[in-house]
Amino acid sequence: MGKEKKKSKSAKKQKDSKFPKEPLFLDRNESQTGPVPEVYKFLKKTDMQLLSWYSRDFMKGIKSALSKKIADEYGFDEKYVLLSYGSEDLLKQIIHCYVNPGDKILIPREAWWYYKKVASERGGTNVEYPMKKGTEDGIPYYLYDVDTMIDIYNDTKPKIVVIASPNNPTGNRIDYKDLKRFLDATKDTVTMIDEAYWGFGSTDNSYVKPYIDEFPNLVICRTFSKLFALAGFRIGFAFAGKNLDVLINFTTRYLGYNRVSEKLGEIALDNLKWYLKIGKQYEKDKEMMYREFGRLKGFVPFKSYANFILVDIPVDIRAGLKKYLDERNLRIKFLDEDAFRTEARLSLGTKQQNKLLMDTIKQYCKEVNWK
Numbered sequence: 001m002g003k004e005k006k007k008s009k010s011a012k013k014q015k016d017s018k019f020p021k022e023p024l025f026l027d028r029n030e031s032q033t034g035p036v037p038e039v040y041k042f043l044k045k046t047d048m049q050l051l052s053w054y055s056r057d058f059m060k061g062i063k064s065a066l067s068k069k070i071a072d073e074y075g076f077d078e079k080y081v082l083l084s085y086g087s088e089d090l091l092k093q094i095i096h097c098y099v100n101p102g103d104k105i106l107i108p109r110e111a112w113w114y115y116k117k118v119a120s121e122r123g124g125t126n127v128e129y130p131m132k133k134g135t136e137d138g139i140p141y142y143l144y145d146v147d148t149m150i151d152i153y154n155d156t157k158p159k160i161v162v163i164a165s166p167n168n169p170t171g172n173r174i175d176y177k178d179l180k181r182f183l184d185a186t187k188d189t190v191t192m193i194d195e196a197y198w199g200f201g202s203t204d205n206s207y208v209k210p211y212i213d214e215f216p217n218l219v220i221c222r223t224f225s226k227l228f229a230l231a232g233f234r235i236g237f238a239f240a241g242k243n244l245d246v247l248i249n250f251t252t253r254y255l256g257y258n259r260v261s262e263k264l265g266e267i268a269l270d271n272l273k274w275y276l277k278i279g280k281q282y283e284k285d286k287e288m289m290y291r292e293f294g295r296l297k298g299f300v301p302f303k304s305y306a307n308f309i310l311v312d313i314p315v316d317i318r319a320g321l322k323k324y325l326d327e328r329n330l331r332i333k334f335l336d337e338d339a340f341r342t343e344a345r346l347s348l349g350t351k352q353q354n355k356l357l358m359d360t361i362k363q364y365c366k367e368v369n370w371k
């Protein structure tokens with residue numbers, strides 16, 4: 001009965017409505033446009049070999065055609081390109097490979113909750129470093145505070161350091177000079193840079209090879225889940241420094257990874273230009289959102305180099321806004337964790353979806369007379 005009542009209430013809201021009939025998930029930084037059309041074409045004609053037989057790539061002395069392709073594009077020996085089931089898997093493997101009971105890992109405080117979870121699986125503990133708030137291009141912005149990071153590093157001597165760039169949920173990236181300064185100070189420690197959101201705000205790769213060459217304990221992780229819109233296929237990859245042989249062996253899978261998803265990764269890389277067009281639309285929509293949120297009393301959007309925006313929402317209307325959006329099938333992530341009690345993270349969708357979300361938030365403010 002209760003269910004039916006709820007149903008009819010929401011049906012009323014949906015009637016002739018511009019709102020989606022099913023929940024629109026703008027809460028996990030997934031793609032709403034999907035991958036490049038060549039991916040669908042390939043899936044329609046995928047053959048038995050790829051589905052039923054193991055890869056024979058190891059006979060060529062490589063892990064996979066995909067790792068070879070990535071290595072060639074970035075100028076690496078294939079050995080130093082790692083593959084995984086999403087970059088979540090890489091993060092876990094790196095920590096499981098190096099952390100022993102009692103070890104510490106150094107992670108950002110204002111970051112993806114998942115970082116906080118993994119060390120304990122190995123009996124390790126987290127040490128958190130804080131980010132600081134500033135501005136960039138006149139827009140509020142989180143910044144890596146490298147001096148503080150180095151101080152905390154020296155005090156705690158962690159086994160692994162995690163940096164995310166762009167960071168989730170704050171959307172900021174680390175400045176390369178700051179990164180170099182940090183790596184110079186922490187050279188002997190395994191440092192993982194999570195670049196899951198690479199390609200949205202910047203497509204610069206010029207630092208990858210020089211940094212990996214200069215810092216032999218550095219590992220830079222990327223994924224096909226975000227820019228390339230293949231989260232369901234679970235493909236991550238990384239560039240590993242020369243000292244990380246133990247990790248390279250730990251992550252290598254003799255029988256291959258997933259032959260279909262490896263192929264899809266190759267197709268995605270061949271179509272970078274297509275993806276960058278979508279990224280350009282995101283840039284325009286983020287500009288629209290900074291502007292529009294800036295006009296709403298108490299809302300603070302943070303500049304982002306990713307496919308999402310963090311917005312601080314006035315506490316007085318936070319719960320009401322959440323309900324209003326939920327009833328209209330618009331799902332964004334209202335954060336509720338130590339570092340973020342009043343913020344929400346909005347994943348970008350299509351131009352129309354982004355406009356609908358922004359208009360709906362504005363409409364709510366109007367209806368409750370929030371000015």
Ligand SMILES: Cc1ncc(COP(=O)(O)O)c(C=O)c1O
Nearest residue numbers: 086087088112168196223225236
């Ligand atoms: C910062 C960050 N890193 C890594 C991931 C994991 O992505 P995947 O395992 O799909 O590559 C996510 C997922 O949302 C993320 O936000």
